[in-house]
Amino acid sequence: MQVDETARPSDLKIWRSAAVEILRKNDRGGYTVPTDHLYPFQWNWDSAFCAMGIATFDIDRAWAELESLYLGQWSNGLLPHIVFHDVVDSYYPGPEVWGANHSPQTSGISQPPVTATSARFILDRAKGDERSEARAAALYPKILALHDWWARERDPDGTGLVGVLHPWESGADNSPVWDGPLNGTPATQTVFNRRDVALVDATMRPRQWEYERYIYLVELYRSLGWDGPRMWAQTPFKVADVGLNAILMRDEHDLRFLATRFGTEAERRRLSARAAQRQKGLETLWDAKAGAYYSRDLVSGEPIPIASHAGFLPLWGGLDSPDRVARLAAELRRWLDLCQFGAPTMAPDSPEFDQRRYWRGPVWAIVNWMIGDGLARHGVDDLAQRLRDDTRRLMEQAGFCEYYDPLTGEGLGGGVFSWTAAVGLAWALA
Numbered sequence: 262m263q264v265d266e267t268a269r270p271s272d273l274k275i276w277r278s279a280a281v282e283i284l285r286k287n288d289r290g291g292y293t294v295p296t297d298h299l300y301p302f303q304w305n306w307d308s309a310f311c312a313m314g315i316a317t318f319d320i321d322r323a324w325a326e327l328e329s330l331y332l333g334q335w336s337n338g339l340l341p342h343i344v345f346h347d348v349v350d351s352y353y354p355g356p357e358v359w360g361a362n363h364s365p366q367t368s369g370i371s372q373p374p375v376t377a378t379s380a381r382f383i384l385d386r387a388k389g390d391e392r393s394e395a396r397a398a399a400l401y402p403k404i405l406a407l408h409d410w411w412a413r414e415r416d417p418d419g420t421g422l423v424g425v426l427h428p429w430e431s432g433a434d435n436s437p438v439w440d441g442p443l444n445g446t447p448a449t450q451t452v453f454n455r456r457d458v459a460l461v462d463a464t465m466r467p468r469q470w471e472y473e474r475y476i477y478l479v480e481l482y483r484s485l486g487w488d489g490p491r492m493w494a495q496t497p498f499k500v501a502d503v504g505l506n507a508i509l510m511r512d513e514h515d516l517r518f519l520a521t522r523f524g525t526e527a528e529r530r531r532l533s534a535r536a537a538q539r540q541k542g543l544e545t546l547w548d549a550k551a552g553a554y555y556s557r558d559l560v561s562g563e564p565i566p567i568a569s570h571a572g573f574l575p576l577w578g579g580l581d582s583p584d585r586v587a588r589l590a591a592e593l594r595r596w597l598d599l600c601q602f603g604a605p606t607m608a609p610d611s612p613e614f615d616q617r618r619y620w621r622g623p624v625w626a627i628v629n630w631m632i633g634d635g636l637a638r639h640g641v642d643d644l645a646q647r648l649r650d651d652t653r654r655l656m657e658q659a660g661f662c663e664y665y666d667p668l669t670g671e672g673l674g675g676g677v678f679s680w681t682a683a684v685g686l687a688w689a690l691a
């Protein structure tokens with residue numbers, strides 16, 4: 262079903278105002294929480310997406326979002342996945358569990374890097390405004406330091422592929438892709454009290470089995486003093502996630518754009534060399550027989566032959582192979598034909614598919630945007646439009662939820678979700 266835009270202009274306006282309202286409500290003064298209660302702090306990639314949505318109505322506030330996020334940056338360049346600006350006890354694990362030495366308090370791992378993409382997006386909309394140029398120029402070295410951190414600490418052997426050391430670092434917390442690597446990860450012995458399942462139906466959240474391993478990894482890294490090389494050497498969980506690597510590639514591309522405005526010649530050269538290396542690295546994750554990108558377990562060295570939404574994200578990162586684009590598009594069409602609303606995070610006919618459980622099946626607006634944008638950049642316009650229409654229909658039927666059931670369209674997880682509203686403003690309802 263396609264939405265007829267011309268017939269419903271006023272509805273679109275109403276939905277856009279509702280999205281603005283959510284972003285205003287979730288504004289805690291210079292930073293946006295993903296949603297009230299369930300996620301009461303500033304999350305890394307959520308904020309980068311929020312800033313793009315906010316830029317559609319308030320450029321100043323959009324810059325403030327990125328600036329407040331970078332208050333959490335460590336001196337080694339790491340941009341943590343959570344910045345705990347305020348003390349709130351509705352979330353576990355809080356700052357005391359992470360034990361990171363930073364003010365404001367933060368977690369100790371990162372998340373998919375989207376801040377260069379976000380800064381470029383805001384800059385585009387600021388249309389040469391001088392204050393925006395100055396704010397982008399001030400952010401540029403910080404984003405560069407983040408990218409240097411990824412290269413140094415998460416790809417110490419210079420392979421062109423970075424590894425995530427925690428499922429949370431991928432942004433797709435309980436993807437079935439992590440099941441194998443988590444099997445080799447011990448469970449924590451600590452008894453802990455999850456707050457998420459008190460707020461959201463447990464069938465929509467990661468299982469206890471996964472949480473025990475999530476916490477084990479946090480405790481292990483804390484015991485290693487958050488020292489990158491020691492973590493890299495000692496962790497049982499180390500994965501070259503195709504999703505994160507693709508997102509990193511796109512962010513690095515956008516960082517190179519920023520470097521042409523605010524950087525030095527040496528930095529531009531360094532970024533160009535790294536882009537070429539990243540492209541090569543990503544291509545090693547392509548399985549020609551399956552026609553799919555798979556993540557790789559860096560502990561065993563083996564590919565993880567499970568196809569998730571992440572396998573389509575190289576479209577967002579940028580592909581130079583028309584054949585791969587065509588094969589990815591064909592597979593995505595197959596997935597979409599199996600559901601009412603795309604794109605599911607797992608193929609509906611795969612054994613791991615679970616239509617309500619977080620990253621094991623449900624549709625996420627940010628994922629649709631990344632895949633849709635990637636398809637449009639590679640000229641697959643009809644499929645890009647189909648994803649955009651599906652996203653809009655979901656928003657109109659269920660509101661701006663955290664994620665959605667691909668078979669029924671039901672809204673799941675946290676309600677009134679910031680990055681979903683932001684994707685509405687920047688893309689689906691634009």
Ligand code: GLC
Pocket residue numbers: 295300304305306307432433434
């Ligand atoms: C969950 C998601 C993650 C997101 C966070 C806040 O942990 O898996 O991607 O950043 O919630 O919305």
